[in-house]
Amino acid sequence: MLNFKTFFQIAKKHIGTCFIYVIIFLILMVVMTNINKGSSTSKFEAKSVKFTVIDEDDTVASHALTDYLATKHKYISFEGKDISKIQDNMYYEEISYVLTIPKGYEEELKNGNFKNLVTHSMRTDSAAGYFFNQDVDSYFRALSVYQASSESLEDSLSKAANVMEKVNANEVEMITFEKTNNGNSPSGYFFQYFAYILISVLLLSMSPILMTFHNRDLAARISCSYLKPRRKAAGIGLGAICYSILVWLIILIAGGFGGMYRYDPIETIALMTANSFVYLIVIVTMTLCIASFSLSEHALQLIANVIGLGSSFLCGVFVPQWMLAENVTRISRFFPAYWFIRNNNILAGFNGEAFNPDEYLLNLGVQLLFALAFMTIYFVMHVQKKAKAVA
Structure with a gap:
């Protein structure tokens, strides 16, 4: 648990930066959610000419x-x-x-x-x-x-x-479905932007913390300790997961105060939350994997922007999946964000899609496979670094 405690000691020094990123992206998320909600609402009005x-x-x-x-x-x-x-x-x-x-x-x-x-x-x-x-x-x-x-x-x-x-x-009666899942719920748009927000926030705020462990002096002191490489990697990984869950909870709670969940049934909100948590695990493992390469802060910011914006445009965050070309959709399947958005689409009913439990579970499983792959690379990188340090 030594690395776990060290992780949060380092995180205290970066807490200000983290909150700045969270607040900025949270405001961006709420604004984009309300813009999309308003653009999907139809209104009938007979005007005098x-x-x-x-x-x-x-x-x-x-x-x-x-x-x-x-x-x-x-x-x-x-x-x-x-x-x-x-x-x-x-x-x-x-x-x-x-x-x-x-x-x-x-x-x-x-x-x-x-x-x-x-x-x-x-x-x-x-x-x-x-x-x-x-x-x-x-x-x-x-x-x-x-x-x-x-x-x-x-x-x-x-x-x-x-x-x-x-x-x-005769009065024209407009029938709305505010209490039903009709593809126009704020929660659907709110969770849709998780794919972009989580990548951006975690890569930009957590990577500097992880990079500290690759500092030559700190890495040398840890290498001289009794900790095995796997236990070292596990302690850092556990700290990253707990840190990420705190950020995830802050965003969810802010969404609740912003009234993002009031139009959908509680069952739908629960499934959307579970989908976002699985995607959170994917982003944490991906961040751990990227930080293992000992890149500069400038390079990390560049990677965060490329991955965040690139996957968002390709996978259906900014441009709906049903509007993407077939070739683009084939490529986007190699990104975990695609499977996260697929689940969000069937839960929110976007483009008239219906919820399918089997498809929902399949998409969760694919996301977990991405997380397993990233975690494997992360542990392999730590073992190799330990071997090089000893040699």
Whole structure:
């Protein structure tokens, strides 16, 4: 346990650096989580369009159309129907739509012609005009139905206006699934960024602690002790695991205070937490393995950025896995982050994926195989260094 105690004595000197990394990346995680949560939320809102009418027919039918549209949208009147003035107002976005009712409009309605009766001009850089067109088309469809069964046009105009008023009065009910696993839960995005945050935090904050054990004087003193290489490596590894668990718990607790877990069932949160813990073991063993090569601090920072950002882009942290090319997906399978993200996808329901217990356990097993491989390399490196020191 000597190396275990020494590990935390060294860690005390680097505690400030560790907390700086944790706080920075934790803020980054929460911000990215809320950005993704907000971008996946759909919202329906019917907006009023500013429009004007050039009425060349000036009849009861043309006035009825204008009155109906004015009940849904904002009618802007221009004296004299000055075309240049209307164009100027459209350019300055004072109005978005100009409806022209040609002469003979009412006569065409009486003859049963309901197509291409009016013309329009609208801003092409706004969707408001297309929304307005839908209201005009709906009005003519209702009018055509009543005109086919009514004796007079006035009666058809009245009935069409009444039915469209009832349709517009109906409220649109938005159905949400905030308490269910629907692929839009903050916890899913929160755990998704674990793949990047854990690599970055642990490699940047824990590697300097591990590198201290490779200091020539300290390494020589430990080599002269009664400790066997395996016990030495085990003590350092145990200290790294405990240190990493503390960092992991801090992030999880912060996520709880940030309200990241309130939308998913407790069972889903438990499975996500278990998946992140297995991935934590992988990152700890990988950090131990990398630190065994006695690299400089600058080289470690470079490796942390390359591995953290590289695996995040390839494995589906920043770019969803279902959007990645097939060749990229094949390569990403050689990274443990891919299997962590696969589990997170099926738990969070991203892209409509369903939870499969067998696949979940398989992905955990693959991550543990990565951890076993890294741990084997770590112990082999310590044994070889001990042998070289004795020689």
